Amino acid sequence: MKKLVGTLLALVMVLSLMTAVAEPLQLTMYFPVNVGGSAAALIDAMTQDFNAENPDIHVDAVYTGNYDDTVTAIQSAIQGGNAPDLFVSLATQRFTMADTKMAMPLDDLIAADPEGQTFIDDFIDGFMLDSYVDGSIYSIPFQRSTMVMYYNKDAFREVGLDPDAPPTTWDELVEYGLKLTNENRKGVGLALNSGSAQWAFTGFSLQNCTNGVGLMSADGKQIYFNTPENVEALQFWLDLQNKYEIMNKGIVQWTDLPTQFLAGEVAMIYHTTGNLTNIKNNATFDFGVCFLPAGRQWGAPTGGGNFYITNGISEERQQAAWKFIKFCCSTERAAQWSIDTGYVATRESCYETELLKNYYASFPQALVAYEQLQYAQPELTTYSAAEMWRILNDNIQAAVTGEMTAEEALEAAQEQGEELLADYQ
Amino acid sequence: MKQKMTKRARRETAIGWALLLPALLFMCVFTVYPVVRSIVLSLMKYKMGMDAPEFIGFANFTRLFGSSTFWKVMRNTVSFALMTVIPSMVIGLVLAMLVNRKGRHIGFIRTAYFYPSVMPMIAIASVWMFIYMAKNGLLDQMLMSLGLAPMDVLSNKATVLPAMAVMYVWRESGYLMVFFLSGLQSINSDVLEAAAIDGATGWKTFRHITLPLLAPTTLFISTIAFTNCFKLADHVIIMTEGAPNNASTLLLYYIYQQGFTNMNYGVSSALTVIMLVILLIVSVPRFFSQDRKIHYA
Amino acid sequence: MKMNRKKAVGVLITLLSIVLGVVWLTPLIWLVGTALTETSFHMTFLPTTPFTLDNIKYVWNAVPFGQYYLNTIILVVGTFCIQFVTSTLAAYSLAFYKFKGQALVFIVIFMQIIIPNDVLIIPNFMTLSELGLYDTKLGVMLPFLGSAMAIFLLRQHFKTVPKALGEAAMIDGANLWQTIWRVYMPCAKPAYMSFAVISVSYHWNNYLWPLIVTKSPTNRTLTVGLAIFAKSKEANMQWSNVCAATLIIIAPLLLAFFILQRQFMDSFVSAGVKE
Numbered sequence: 003m004k005k006l007v008g009t010l011l012a013l014v015m016v017l018s019l020m021t022a023v024a025e026p027l028q029l030t031m032y033f034p035v036n037v038g039g040s041a042a043a044l045i046d047a048m049t050q051d052f053n054a055e056n057p058d059i060h061v062d063a064v065y066t067g068n069y070d071d072t073v074t075a076i077q078s079a080i081q082g083g084n085a086p087d088l089f090v091s092l093a094t095q096r097f098t099m100a101d102t103k104m105a106m107p108l109d110d111l112i113a114a115d116p117e118g119q120t121f122i123d124d125f126i127d128g129f130m131l132d133s134y135v136d137g138s139i140y141s142i143p144f145q146r147s148t149m150v151m152y153y154n155k156d157a158f159r160e161v162g163l164d165p166d167a168p169p170t171t172w173d174e175l176v177e178y179g180l181k182l183t184n185e186n187r188k189g190v191g192l193a194l195n196s197g198s199a200q201w202a203f204t205g206f207s208l209q210n211c212t213n214g215v216g217l218m219s220a221d222g223k224q225i226y227f228n229t230p231e232n233v234e235a236l237q238f239w240l241d242l243q244n245k246y247e248i249m250n251k252g253i254v255q256w257t258d259l260p261t262q263f264l265a266g267e268v269a270m271i272y273h274t275t276g277n278l279t280n281i282k283n284n285a286t287f288d289f290g291v292c293f294l295p296a297g298r299q300w301g302a303p304t305g306g307g308n309f310y311i312t313n314g315i316s317e318e319r320q321q322a323a324w325k326f327i328k329f330c331c332s333t334e335r336a337a338q339w340s341i342d343t344g345y346v347a348t349r350e351s352c353y354e355t356e357l358l359k360n361y362y363a364s365f366p367q368a369l370v371a372y373e374q375l376q377y378a379q380p381e382l383t384t385y386s387a388a389e390m391w392r393i394l395n396d397n398i399q400a401a402v403t404g405e406m407t408a409e410e411a412l413e414a415a416q417e418q419g420e421e422l423l424a425d426y427q
Numbered sequence: 428m429k430q431k432m433t434k435r436a437r438r439e440t441a442i443g444w445a446l447l448l449p450a451l452l453f454m455c456v457f458t459v460y461p462v463v464r465s466i467v468l469s470l471m472k473y474k475m476g477m478d479a480p481e482f483i484g485f486a487n488f489t490r491l492f493g494s495s496t497f498w499k500v501m502r503n504t505v506s507f508a509l510m511t512v513i514p515s516m517v518i519g520l521v522l523a524m525l526v527n528r529k530g531r532h533i534g535f536i537r538t539a540y541f542y543p544s545v546m547p548m549i550a551i552a553s554v555w556m557f558i559y560m561a562k563n564g565l566l567d568q569m570l571m572s573l574g575l576a577p578m579d580v581l582s583n584k585a586t587v588l589p590a591m592a593v594m595y596v597w598r599e600s601g602y603l604m605v606f607f608l609s610g611l612q613s614i615n616s617d618v619l620e621a622a623a624i625d626g627a628t629g630w631k632t633f634r635h636i637t638l639p640l641l642a643p644t645t646l647f648i649s650t651i652a653f654t655n656c657f658k659l660a661d662h663v664i665i666m667t668e669g670a671p672n673n674a675s676t677l678l679l680y681y682i683y684q685q686g687f688t689n690m691n692y693g694v695s696s697a698l699t700v701i702m703l704v705i706l707l708i709v710s711v712p713r714f715f716s717q718d719r720k721i722h723y724a
Numbered sequence: 725m726k727m728n729r730k731k732a733v734g735v736l737i738t739l740l741s742i743v744l745g746v747v748w749l750t751p752l753i754w755l756v757g758t759a760l761t762e763t764s765f766h767m768t769f770l771p772t773t774p775f776t777l778d779n780i781k782y783v784w785n786a787v788p789f790g791q792y793y794l795n796t797i798i799l800v801v802g803t804f805c806i807q808f809v810t811s812t813l814a815a816y817s818l819a820f821y822k823f824k825g826q827a828l829v830f831i832v833i834f835m836q837i838i839i840p841n842d843v844l845i846i847p848n849f850m851t852l853s854e855l856g857l858y859d860t861k862l863g864v865m866l867p868f869l870g871s872a873m874a875i876f877l878l879r880q881h882f883k884t885v886p887k888a889l890g891e892a893a894m895i896d897g898a899n900l901w902q903t904i905w906r907v908y909m910p911c912a913k914p915a916y917m918s919f920a921v922i923s924v925s926y927h928w929n930n931y932l933w934p935l936i937v938t939k940s941p942t943n944r945t946l947t948v949g950l951a952i953f954a955k956s957k958e959a960n961m962q963w964s965n966v967c968a969a970t971l972i973i974i975a976p977l978l979l980a981f982f983i984l985q986r987q988f989m990d991s992f993v994s995a996g997v998k999e
Binding site for chain 1: 475476496560561562563579581582583584668669670671672673674684687688689690
Binding site for chain 3: 030065081
């Protein structure tokens with residue numbers, strides 16, 4: 003009898019062990035896609051590869067819309083007690099993520115991992131800057147982008163401009179824009195909808211500032227919206243629309259701008275590198291990619307999404323999530339991801355792979371974003387980031403629609419923004 | 428005997444409540460309780476990241492009342508209501524009069540007017556967004572082919588709400604039409620015939636007989652129309668997200684934004700309370716039309 | 725003379741109603757036309773490119789609409805079935821029993837009628853989170869399982885059934901549920917039809933609540949899926965794809981409406997009026 007019980011017990015134990023092996027650890031990840039093309043399918047494929055390589059873990063990647071929708075989704079999921087284990091969200095969300103304890107600091111995971119520090123050190127500094135909150139690493143660069151200018155070379159030829167000499171300064175931008183504008187075409191295109199205007203504005207602010215500081219302090223607690231240089235930058239936008247009439251009036255949507263460019267309705271657009279592959283695949287004309295024209299100096303915003311790990315998940319899950327992040331950010335993967343989407347490869351070692359070298363040789367336009375990185379700085383990043391974005395966007399829109407002057411709009415934004423940050427001083 | 432009655436009454440009470448219980452439970456948890464909870468939370472500071480709400484009295488309200496965005500949203504909400512409710516009621520009545528006849532094609536025409544009501548608001552918004560899209564959109568294309576300047580209605584603060592109102596009137600008129608239709612059909616045809624014999628012409632009959640008889644229906648329809656219009660947010664999410672500079676932010680969208688984007692439950696609860704007050708006001712006619720409804724049911 | 729004038733007015737009315745009908749149909753015509761023709765860079769009212777099903781195919785593969793369909797059907801059917809039971813019982817109780825506290829019940833019902841569920845998203849979201857039902861199908865249904873509209877509608881119909889019928893059934897030995905099932909429900913068939921139409925169209929079309937409480941594709945509804953797609957605009961010349969996606973989600977209800985148009989319109993009226 004005792005024997006029987008013993009055997010049964012052993013059997014049960016073996017069975018439960020077997021099921022434990024057979025039943026992989028289920029992780030959920032939320033991710034956004036903010037560009038054209040099929041980035042969502044690529045992430046699915048990446049996840050499947052990971053799951054195949056790691057039978058003990060199963061990552062379920064959930065596409066949650068654009069960046070804004072994803073932020074909302076993550077917040078409500080965490081509040082709803084059904085948080086994903088890891089997620090991709092804007093780098094600019096990190097202060098909020100840390101402040102509200104939605105994401106966890108990754109320092110311990112990195113320290114515990116023998117390759118951890120080398121892994122981190124290999125990331126391009128400009129991107130890694132966007133990962134710290136009060137000295138702790140909260141996120142890992144993933145779908146990182148910067149803004150570049152796409153221009154229609156055929157249109158340049160048509161009006162007698164050199165297709166290999168895109169504008170390098172604001173003055174040239176206006177000059178070329180005037181030449182390129184006709185009844186059916188505008189010279190310049192910028193997306194000014196909520197969620198996009200603040201990004202482009204970071205770039206113009208950096209190009210025009212005199213102290214190297216654009217819109218905010220690095221600790222995310224101060225904003226400088228209403229400096230004379232920023233007012234000048236916003237006024238420049240208004241002039242493009244109203245004085246020179248080389249940019250569409252009103253608010254062009256982020257997602258409509260590439261379509262307008264591809265349809266030949268706009269000759270030069272400011273857009274994310276993340277759209278490069280999409281434009282390459284769909285352009286019916288010869289196009290070029292160049293640095294954003296300089297004001298007082300070169301300048302461009304970085305942006306895009308980082309990996310975060312949700313606070314409060316079990317250690318086992320943390321480890322699995324970390325493994326997944328490392329998988330997605332491995333040199334080869336990051337390089338391939340960059341080729342497939344147009345996002346900037348996030349690690350120095352990527353640029354030494356044959357993969358990326360060959361790619362740049364065959365498609366030099368792709369290299370522009372990397373070369374421009376030396377002038378790039380993070381986009382508007384503060385505590386309560388979503389609300390701060392809204393404040394700046396709303397007021398920029400107020401200026402664009404003629405409700406306020408550039409100065410009034412940025413004064414208003416400064417005032418509302420300071421009130422928002424009062425809690426964090 | 429008396430004993431028996433009480434026993435029966437008690438039994439009746441028990442069964443009555445038992446039958447009600449399932450439905451009542453859901454209604455209490457998801458209608459009564461949230462109302463109470465909104466009122467309580469509206470007096471609290473409660474944001475994401477806070478462990479527990481903190482009592483702050485009416486500070487959420489005073490902060491809102493001092494914010495220009497809040498007043499803008501309220502202005503938008505009220506003007507959107509006026510821009511949509513009155514036109515859709517007038518058009519709804521006109522449509523109802525046009526189709527208050529018999530005939531083969533009538534069914535088809537009614538269908539044409541009513542079908543938007545069975546489409547989800549977000550589908551309607553997705554389609555109309557292309558109508559309103561800058562330059563490439565149908566409206567701007569039409570304007571340009573007439574030699575006019577494109578309007579880009581959605582990114583202009585003066586036109587964004589009217590443009591959304593046109594879309595909503597298109598949807599709502601057909602819906603209100605069916606109520607007017609049922610009101611019209613309940614008017615005794617003898618009355619109209621008598622009027623005709625007395626020599627009353629079309630307009631006179633309408634003005635002095637039809638319209639007064641429709642008054643209770645109209646009052647009731649206005650309540651439905653206002654309630655429907657205040658609970659709109661879906662199309663704002665799809666079309667503009669409140670742009671430009673909150674020129675198209677409506678109250679429910681603002682609640683959603685404060686609650687789920689900014690994760691500020693205190694402020695969004697205060698807004699919810701304001702919304703509840705508005706709904707209570709527009710529902711006043713219901714208190715008076717309780718018995719009348721049955722007439723044309 | 726008078727006859728002629730009357731005839732002319734009649735023709736005028738017919739003409740006007742047809743013209744308006746065409747105006748009303750314009751967006752739908754454009755939607756269908758764009759969804760079913762090849763994409764072009766320029767939007768036109770009437771399609772200029774050849775017929776194709778590629779847009780539909782593309783969208784169907786790019787977005788898990790099959791899954792969303794299934795979710796939506798489960799939600800719509802599940803919600804209706806539970807409402808059916810809860811409302812029938814409650815309506816029967818309010819129609820035939822007199823008891824203390826009934827007035828209070830009417831106040832609750834009245835509250836639900838004047839306060840649309842969408843307005844209470846914040847507190848209801850919190851309740852749902854506390855119940856641990858965030859991102860579940862049950863969570864999407866829960867706030868709608870006690871329907872004031874349905875209770876009112878059914879109660880009104882039950883009251884028109886002669887009491888003798890019910891009593892006769894009871895004497896024959898039928899229990900309470902059997903009496904409701906055999907006597908009252910068949911008599912209230914039109915009310916059930918109306919309530920079914922309203923409930924199904926409401927939940928098929930509902931957006932804000934499912935948007936807030938679902939996150940994973942296994943629970944997302946068609947409307948939420950469409951919104952994500954329309955806002956992300958993954959494809960290039962977006963309008964044909966967005967139109968195709970829109971067509972996919974509106975088609976079933978719209979077809980049902982075109983077939984049963986009378987029933988639909990009557991349902992909306994009776995639900996609205998008797999609310």
